[in-house]
Amino acid sequence: TPVADSTDTVFAPSNIALCKYWGKRDAELNLPVNSSLSISLAHLGTKTRISVSDQDQVWLNGARLATGDKFARKVIAFIDLFRRDADHRVKVETENNIPTAAGLASSASGFAALMLAVDRFYGLNLEPQVLSAFARMGSGSASRSLYEGFVEWQMGIREDGMDSFALPLDSRWTELRIGLVKVSTGEKAVDSRSGMNRTVETAHLYQSWPLQAAADLERLHQAIAEQDFTRLGETSEQNALSMHATMIASWPPLLYWQPDSVAAMQAIWQARAEGVEVYFTMDAGPNLKLLFTADAEAEVKRRFPGLEVISPFG
Ligand code: PMV
16 A cells, blocks of 8 residues: 655666676576676666556656556556555656667666655565565566666575575776767667577577676676776676677577677777777667776767767766
């Protein structure tokens, strides 16, 4: 039962994984095959508010979504996990300030903000770990969007998933920059849930993924502890390409890249060959996310005109 007519507006940041979550060991609970590590995007994310209403409705960026809309249905299904009595209806208002032009996914920050709003609306006062574990059920990567900075989602071993939640790392890295290279903003052809399932079920190459991810996670921890940017960048780029290799080895093949994605990769490798330290990572879509440090910012911007640059640590 709601404890108030409406909640304050809550916020959760978007995040980008440096060691990716790819593959579920339990599709119902969104339990991952491997642990992952991300960096949150500071002020870029989702704001959400829930209020009592006479009918269930979901608003996105000021427009009401059709009842049958895929995202609206996911949001209401998520609310239903917590709605005990069926005699109240909710209005969920959600706004993304992630530049849609940057082609970033909003499900991570979306479900994290929704979980925070649900916690307020029903007066649950859940611990951060529990909030993270529940947000995970909306979207795996949402487990990491409860926190700022570097965040690790520990895969856990329990069958009920209550030990599969994220925790923040106690490290700041103020010089770190993230650049968003927009290749395409269109709706992706295969969503991450179907993409993961296809990979796990059909790609023999996927067998090597958990080992790669475990090793990369270790390297990233070391890189962050020592503020070793070369190690951070190399590990993140290799991790992303390894994940994409398992996608490509699926059947039917899963290739999220566009010709312009490959052109951007080549421009990055060329930049490195010329001594500019810039690396990339990519998710289940054609856009690239660049990693570099403040001292390379001017040069990276020169090479990627119109680049959106984020300082994750302010
Ligand atoms: O949270 P989902 O189900 O949208 O999956 C996210 C998958 C990747 O973005 C490719 C990797 C990650 O860890 O964020």
